[in-house]
Amino acid sequence: MPDAAAKIEIACTVNGEPRRFRAWPMERLLDVLRRELALTGTKEGCGEGECGACSVLLDGALVNSCLLPVAQVAGCEIRTIEGLADNSEQLAAIQDAFIACGGAQCGICTPGMILAAYSLLERHPQPTDAEIRADLSGNLCRCTGYTKIFESVVRACQSRSAAP
Amino acid sequence: MPRKEGREKVTGRARYTDDLTFPDLLYGVTVRSEVPRGRIRKIEFGPGIPWDEFTVVTARNIPGENCVFLIEHDQPLLADAVVNHPEEAIVLLAHPDPYLLEEARRAVRIQIEPLPAIFTLEDSLSRKQVIWGVDNVFKTYDVHKGDVDAAFARADCVIVEAEYRTGAQEQLYIEPNAMIAVANPHDGVTVWGSLQCPFYVHKALVAMFGLPVEKIRVVQAETGGGFGGKEEYPSMIAGHAALLAWKSGRPVKIVYDRAEDMAATTKRHPSRTRHRTAVTRDGKLVAMDIDFALDGGAYATLSSVVLSRGTLHAAGPYFCPNVRIQSRVVATNAPPHGAFRGFGAPQSIFALERHMDRVAQAVGLSPQEFRRRNFISQGHTLATGQVIREAVDMARLLDRALRESDYAAKRQRFALENPTQRLKKGIGFATFFHGAGFTGSGETTLASIVEAEATPAGRVRILTANTEMGQGTNTIFGQIAADALGIDYDQIEIAQPDTAAVPNSGPTVASRTAMVVGKLVETAALGLKHELTSAGFLAADYSSDDFARACSRFIEARGPLRSRSQYQTPPGLHWDDATYSGDAYRAYAWAAYVAEVTVDTATFETHVDEFVAVQEVGKVIHPVLAAGQIEGGIAQGIGFALTENVVWQNGRMANGQMTNYIMPTSADLPRIRVFFEETPYEFGPGGAKGIGELPLDGAAPAILNAIENALNISLREIPATADRLMEAFEKADAAKSTEPARPRA
Numbered sequence A: 001m002p003d004a005a006a007k008i009e010i011a012c013t014v015n016g017e018p019r020r021f022r023a024w025p026m027e028r029l030l031d032v033l034r035r036e037l038a039l040t041g042t043k044e045g046c047g048e049g050e051c052g053a054c055s056v057l058l059d060g061a062l063v064n065s066c067l068l069p070v071a072q073v074a075g076c077e078i079r080t081i082e083g084l085a086d087n088s089e090q091l092a093a094i095q096d097a098f099i100a101c102g103g104a105q106c107g108i109c110t111p112g113m114i115l116a117a118y119s120l121l122e123r124h125p126q127p128t129d130a131e132i133r134a135d136l137s138g139n140l141c142r143c144t145g146y147t148k149i150f151e152s153v154v155r156a157c158q159s160r161s162a163a164p
Numbered sequence B: 001m002p003r004k005e006g007r008e009k010v011t012g013r014a015r016y017t018d019d020l021t022f023p024d025l026l027y028g029v030t031v032r033s034e035v036p037r038g039r040i041r042k043i044e045f046g047p048g049i050p051w052d053e054f055t056v057v058t059a060r061n062i063p064g065e066n067c068v069f070l071i072e073h074d075q076p077l078l079a080d081a082v083v084n085h086p087e088e089a090i091v092l093l094a095h096p097d098p099y100l101l102e103e104a105r106r107a108v109r110i111q112i113e114p115l116p117a118i119f120t121l122e123d124s125l126s127r128k129q130v131i132w133g134v135d136n137v138f139k140t141y142d143v144h145k146g147d148v149d150a151a152f153a154r155a156d157c158v159i160v161e162a163e164y165r166t167g168a169q170e171q172l173y174i175e176p177n178a179m180i181a182v183a184n185p186h187d188g189v190t191v192w193g194s195l196q197c198p199f200y201v202h203k204a205l206v207a208m209f210g211l212p213v214e215k216i217r218v219v220q221a222e223t224g225g226g227f228g229g230k231e232e233y234p235s236m237i238a239g240h241a242a243l244l245a246w247k248s249g250r251p252v253k254i255v256y257d258r259a260e261d262m263a264a265t266t267k268r269h270p271s272r273t274r275h276r277t278a279v280t281r282d283g284k285l286v287a288m289d290i291d292f293a294l295d296g297g298a299y300a301t302l303s304s305v306v307l308s309r310g311t312l313h314a315a316g317p318y319f320c321p322n323v324r325i326q327s328r329v330v331a332t333n334a335p336p337h338g339a340f341r342g343f344g345a346p347q348s349i350f351a352l353e354r355h356m357d358r359v360a361q362a363v364g365l366s367p368q369e370f371r372r373r374n375f376i377s378q379g380h381t382l383a384t385g386q387v388i389r390e391a392v393d394m395a396r397l398l399d400r401a402l403r404e405s406d407y408a409a410k411r412q413r414f415a416l417e418n419p420t421q422r423l424k425k426g427i428g429f430a431t432f433f434h435g436a437g438f439t440g441s442g443e444t445t446l447a448s449i450v451e452a453e454a455t456p457a458g459r460v461r462i463l464t465a466n467t468e469m470g471q472g473t474n475t476i477f478g479q480i481a482a483d484a485l486g487i488d489y490d491q492i493e494i495a496q497p498d499t500a501a502v503p504n505s506g507p508t509v510a511s512r513t514a515m516v517v518g519k520l521v522e523t524a525a526l527g528l529k530h531e532l533t534s535a536g537f538l539a540a541d542y543s544s545d546d547f548a549r550a551c552s553r554f555i556e557a558r559g560p561l562r563s564r565s566q567y568q569t570p571p572g573l574h575w576d577d578a579t580y581s582g583d584a585y586r587a588y589a590w591a592a593y594v595a596e597v598t599v600d601t602a603t604f605e606t607h608v609d610e611f612v613a614v615q616e617v618g619k620v621i622h623p624v625l626a627a628g629q630i631e632g633g634i635a636q637g638i639g640f641a642l643t644e645n646v647v648w649q650n651g652r653m654a655n656g657q658m659t660n661y662i663m664p665t666s667a668d669l670p671r672i673r674v675f676f677e678e679t680p681y682e683f684g685p686g687g688a689k690g691i692g693e694l695p696l697d698g699a700a701p702a703i704l705n706a707i708e709n710a711l712n713i714s715l716r717e718i719p720a721t722a723d724r725l726m727e728a729f730e731k732a733d734a735a736k737s738t739e740p741a742r743p744r745a
Helices: A029-036 A093-101 A110-123 A129-138 A147-162 B006-011 B098-107 B121-125 B148-152 B198-209 B233-248 B258-264 B303-312 B345-362 B367-372 B394-404 B407-420 B442-446 B473-485 B513-534 B544-558 B623-642 B694-711 B722-737
Strands: A008-014 A017-023 A055-058 A061-064 A077-079 B026-032 B038-045 B055-057 B089-095 B108-114 B137-145 B157-166 B178-184 B188-193 B216-220 B252-255 B271-280 B285-297 B322-331 B423-436 B449-454 B460-463 B492-494 B562-566 B587-600 B606-616 B671-677
Touching (some): A017 A029, A110 A147, A110 B006, A129 A147, B026 B233, B026 B258, B038 B089, B055 B233, B089 B098, B098 B108, B148 B157, B148 B285, B178 B233, B188 B198, B188 B233, B198 B216, B198 B233, B233 B252, B271 B345, B303 B322, B303 B345, B345 B367, B367 B394, B394 B407, B394 B423, B394 B606, B394 B671, B407 B423, B407 B694, B423 B694, B449 B544, B460 B473, B473 B513, B513 B562, B606 B623, B606 B694, B623 B694, B694 B722
Parallel strands (some): B188 B216, B460 B492, B606 B671
Antiparallel strands (some): A008 A017, A055 A061, A055 A077, B038 B108, B055 B089, B157 B271, B178 B252, B423 B587, B449 B460
16 A cells, blocks of 8 residues: 555545545555546556656646645645536537547547646647647657647647637 | 547547446456576465455466467466566466555565576577477568579679668557456456457457357457557456456456556567678669568567568568568567567568668669669569559659658758768658558458448447557548448447457458458448348438438338448459468558658767658548558657667566657657558558558668768667667777778768
């Protein structure tokens, strides 16, 4: 079991909803999201912070949930892929763009990649090609060669700026 | 056409194996050998673990055969008396608490008396130790055309010889292997998993459990990449999960972590190719003598077939009257090497396309002019004697690739600028082909079946065993069926690959899904239409809604509406396994790739700056997906060429982490520009040929040819890591300083 004697109670906000659960303090946020909260959209690719498949937004910042002891998220706001779209009918612009441009192939890096792209567009609504490349370089994709992912990001900026 | 399962994937709702849960689920782990070869003496279960809570499985608990059924039946599901490679599975454990399970795994001590082991191709070929069969050789092939020895005796030829090597490469799908099993003597065995070939797993489980075929069911869950890495190995994991489930009576989930996946599962075969080529002084190929060797690892697995494809691609898309290809794959005490996109062809094509540049140099021709003089064309024969029936125009592909990449101007500019620069630039290319579908008579033997059925709501369901793992199977099958029937794409459903529900349409490998199975989808879909029209439910002219109504009315009046198609060999194809001659592949994709690189002569890091990929793959079914296949394959090829270095220590991968096994990130890759020339292929759906593996073949030789252009050194081994490049550069520099200065070619 994870290194700590007893489970503790942790309260945080997940996808806009207040949540309370008991967990080992050193348990990985990734495992708690997947096992305790049944939010399986967050994926494990490497378990060592290299691939970014487990990316989530923690108080708006992109983090690897496989490296984060859950004790550290007490009082924080967490957003996972399940919380990105307003509802299942209306996808976020970046999600639509991934479908339209072929940004998702096998789909396993996609939740993390979409959150990384979303986070980039929040900080830089009109990123340059170099900014896109640099910003997404913490999220590995083995299928696409990234070209279709860059196209997805560009399309999302266009549709975001065209939106009323 | 949007990807069929795209919405699920972008919202995180797609369910991969590790996302599935079952009541009373146990987790399973594998205890593995730490030595490369030896006799198992004792298995001890250490103190401090409540062992009575655990399900423990060893070879003795296997109800059927202790063997992973594939081609040879040499690989055990669990090692019993001996181990033949590091990480070989010996004991399985299951427990509800994954944390306690990991502690237990570490508490198992396996005493193994070591036996001498071998780790290199050379040691295996020289039989330093015989570790497999009588001579370590899994398989050999001999391809002969013309009279090679007589040709080499000709006085008017230049002879060029060299040796080339490629390293192992990890598939590195981002979803590690995963499997869930439910198994008991009453219901049989059902597994859900991340896998490419449901019927391979099915066949293996039948033998492992000694059960009738209908008692075994294999279901593919959403699969997070495969690239060949989930072709054969999932049979092993399915067997392990099923054994634990069988013994415990509870569902068992085995999910490999990244380190285990990299250490224990298959990789691309390391290779050594020796070329000896006779060429006339004006640059016509006279004879090619090719010796191709692969390191297969400890068990036969798919090595014979990988060797076959590598052998059949070794002489490339060139016409040469005299060819001899002798090949073999041999055993070493490493985990078995296996399927990886390209399947032997990237290895032999790397060697050939590096060598073609070398031969061009030897006769004083530019690489492009030398190739133009030797390209295969319609009516010519390949090394196997296969007559090329299609209208192939390699020179046109090459010219377009050179034009799109501004090759000539760049070659000139780099030659002027490089001598004074620390950052040296180079541009190079490769021209190549890739055969689609199973080799020789393979497709005829497979005799794949596809079904289409109409639903009462008037939709069409396509039933195949071919898996979606990112490449777009669901989408193109939907598109092919919709086009064949002239109805909306959204009216087509794709059944989940489940051996209890779908026919065996063969494995999802060998660039066969679009061309071979896609054609069966087209035929099966047309069968529905034929049934409806001939029974008078559908007029000649109809809308999507008419079609749906006709299906509903048919089912109401007559019951189920189904159609089935089975593979038919196109006319005029012949293959002889005994002489390894004839039509090796039904169709080939043809390509010319250009890479532009910068090498930093302080750090010896290579960056690929531009990449142009021109190919002819028949008619393109889905331009976005097709380009995605090419771009993704090239990205893997760039890794293969430069950074993906498996470091071996006594048969074990020493850098089995994403931190130190370096695949390309978004910051490392160039803009990849993809161009298609479309020549319809008569026997493919809508004129399509296979595409998936092609891009892996051309990237590495194009990049190494570009590096040679940048540094004027001839590296013949990949990956071209910084240290390898530095060593070669310094060696060349030292040699140059002892020679008088001469102008650069």
